[in-house]
Amino acid sequence: MIALDAALSELETDHPDLYRVVMLRYFAGLSVEDAAAMLDTSANTIKRRWAVARLWLLDRMEGRDASS
DSSP, X not given: OHHHHHHHHHHHHHOHHHHHHHIIXXXXXXXXXXXXXXXXXXXXXXXXXXXXXXXXXXXXXXXXXXXX
16 A cells, blocks of 8 residues: 555656546546546546556556656
8 A cells, every 4th residue: 555655646746647537537436438527638538548547557566667
């Protein structure tokens, strides 16, 4: 849980758009369509950001530098 919290804090600072998608999709349980409406963007954008955010967080939690 500590690694997840640190990764989320870093994501919030470095990539706030991805962080918002994670908060809405995972923690609030919103669908892609509902998250898109909340963020005033397209469902395809949410799908892309969700995929990138999941990979970014996985890399961080496994100790890899997600920027490389």
